[in-house]
């Protein structure tokens with residue numbers, strides 16, 4: 001059992017632990033106004049306890065995210081718990097999980113979650129999986145968000161819903177990306193609108209699929225695996241399998257952003273279309289694509305995102321390029337050099353390497369970190385093809 005100092009409400013439940021296998025962490029209520037995931041996790045845990053599947057491998061750990069925000073049924077109290085897991089800011093917490101100063105409600109929440117999760121990181125010989133369960137303010141079919149590593153893609157493909165890539169370049173400090181960089185195979189699953197009863201069912205289906213995908217149970221040992229797939233397939237019917245994030249509208253303080261009502265997630269949008277307004281007037285879309293996560297709640301500063309469909313062909317190409325480690329050629333090209341201080345980081349002089357667009361780095365498993373003095377800084381994701389268990393001698 002998880003140590004007793006942890007708040008009793010933090011743990012929704014645990015299951016398994018008798019047979020060796022993966023550690024699967026499921027998070028619900030990282031945003032306090034998204035109750036569907038907690039209902040779904042309780043339902044799955046009750047079913048497991050009732051049915052007692054004999055060959056359950058590894059362990060399921062279901063946790064509540066932001067306790068004070070869940071009590072207040074609000075997204076967050078002081079700051080968004082899903083934007084403060086920034087690696088540089090995590091250093092003091094990593095060094096001293098027990099003691100330290102937390103300046104906001106969410107920093108204290110982060111500390112308690114980290115104290116539960118950090119021992120798992122030392123359990124290298126068992127694979128780590130994370131599913132962070134969310135819902136959206138706009139009406140939406142279900143979808144998953146991942147950092148684009150080959151390991152995450154494999155896990156994400158088990159869920160028959162669209163996969164969204166590239167959000168990590170737009171959003172800093174998500175739990176998903178922080179734990180992914182530490183070796184978790186990690187997906188965020190978005191089930192639909194916050195209070196739509198279908199969101200609970202979509203979450204339940206996703207949790208069963210995750211239990212099979214992580215290897216805790218075989219599909220045949222689950223209560224009707226085909227039916228769980230069918231629920232999600234039907235909910236996401238007609239949507240392409242993969243999208244990449246192209247743009248985020250960041251709301252500035254005091255701009256009185258208002259999304260135009262009626263947008264459904266993934267709805268196609270054309271160039272010039274009026275999407276929202278602020279104190280200066282209309283906000284128009286600059287490029288064709290699909291609208292993603294339009295803001296229909298008062299809290300948060302992501303106005304909307306624009307995404308674009310990715311041809312499956314490119315995913316296959318990029319998997320091959322990465323398997324043959326073509327990225328090792330990059331520092332030999334003009335205008336690109338390795339950062340001598342940070343491994344896996346490249347500094348790209350775009351005046352010299354004009355032809356090298358960001359998409360090429362994406363194909364090779366890099367993400368844009370920032371632009372510095374006109375130079376593009378990109379980093380290779382650490383656990384792309386193999387996880388920490390490979391570092392420890394097996395995968």
Ligand SMILES: [Zn+2]
Nearest residue numbers: 031034134135
């Ligand atoms: Zn959320």
